[in-house]
Amino acid sequence: MTTPPPTPPYQQQPPLPYQQQPPPVPHPAYATPPMPPQPHPYGGPVPPGAMPGGATCEVCGAAPAAAVTVRGHQGMLVIMRFLRRQGVFCRPCGTAVFREMQADTLVQGWWGPLSAIITPFILLVNLSARSTLRALPEPTTWGWRPPLDPGKSVMRRPAGLVAAIPLAALALVVLAIPVLFVIGLVAGDDPPEKLSVGSCARNDGSWSAQDLKPEPCGSSGAEFQVTEPGAEGCPAGDYLAYPKYSADGVTTLCLHPVGR
Numbered sequence: 001m002t003t004p005p006p007t008p009p010y011q012q013q014p015p016l017p018y019q020q021q022p023p024p025v026p027h028p029a030y031a032t033p034p035m036p037p038q039p040h041p042y043g044g045p046v047p048p049g050a051m052p053g054g055a056t057c058e059v060c061g062a063a064p065a066a067a068v069t070v071r072g073h074q075g076m077l078v079i080m081r082f083l084r085r086q087g088v089f090c091r092p093c094g095t096a097v098f099r100e101m102q103a104d105t106l107v108q109g110w111w112g113p114l115s116a117i118i119t120p121f122i123l124l125v126n127l128s129a130r131s132t133l134r135a136l137p138e139p140t141t142w143g144w145r146p147p148l149d150p151g152k153s154v155m156r157r158p159a160g161l162v163a164a165i166p167l168a169a170l171a172l173v174v175l176a177i178p179v180l181f182v183i184g185l186v187a188g189d190d191p192p193e194k195l196s197v198g199s200c201a202r203n204d205g206s207w208s209a210q211d212l213k214p215e216p217c218g219s220s221g222a223e224f225q226v227t228e229p230g231a232e233g234c235p236a237g238d239y240l241a242y243p244k245y246s247a248d249g250v251t252t253l254c255l256h257p258v259g260r
Contacts, residue, residue: 057090061143065090066136068129072101073122074108075115094133096148102126103154106163116166195245195253197228203255212245217258224255 057065065088072083083105085097102123109119139147154160193214195201200222205211215222224239234240234254241253 055088056141057093057139057143057147058087059089059093060139060145060147062090062093062139062147063141063143064136064139066094066132068094068098068132070094070098070101070126070129071122072105072109073115073119074105075110075112075119077112080112080115080118089133090139090143090147091133091136092139092147092150094129094136095150098126098130098133099150099152099154099157103157103159106154107159110163110166192244194247195226195241196247197226197253199226200224200258201226201241201255207239210242210245212241212255222258225258227254227256229254 055065055067056063067086067088069084069086072085074081074083083101085101087097089097105119105122105126109122110116151157192212195212195214200215200217200219201212202215202221202223203210203212217225226241227234227238229252235256237257239255239257241255243250243252246253
């Protein structure tokens, strides 16, 4: 019997290279139309692909926002309390925080001797934060909640009317100081009337604040006769007149009591 020839070993075919199939193209009748931009729940459309760029408000998440510090003060007669609200706010939220702190300080900041001095400085310092907030535009990127309501301006609130009284009193004091200073410079003190040796005078003031006036020697109002000091000064019992009453303004005259 003839033996059949051996069968050659099985040879595995090399794998064919993987070919990625293109995605199926949906039939036009069943294609999903593109979604239009959805309205934002807080009003206004959301720009397609808009993402917050830069700082966002820590209250509502809107942008743009800026870091500001708003301060407050409470006076409680003997003790006092300093307040501060620091954070990153958009324009509406920051304005709401500023107006609330400013209004509370206008009502609560005057009740103490030191607090009445500190409160005006706190109110002025907050104007820097207000300037930063005003430089911000209205939010262009929406956040996760509506922004705070700024409400009425500070001076249109009841707190502004209450604070008008101490603010007016403070303004009067501030204005009165330079006005009185100018009046004092313009008016000044009248120059004293000069005394001469041999004349008589009276003193309408004390000896620590002399107010000497010339008086006729025969008059009942004459209290002193003006004499010139000697080498050793005025005689015992005489008084010294201030140099401003002498003719040259530097010489000291003697005042001898009349009738002695």
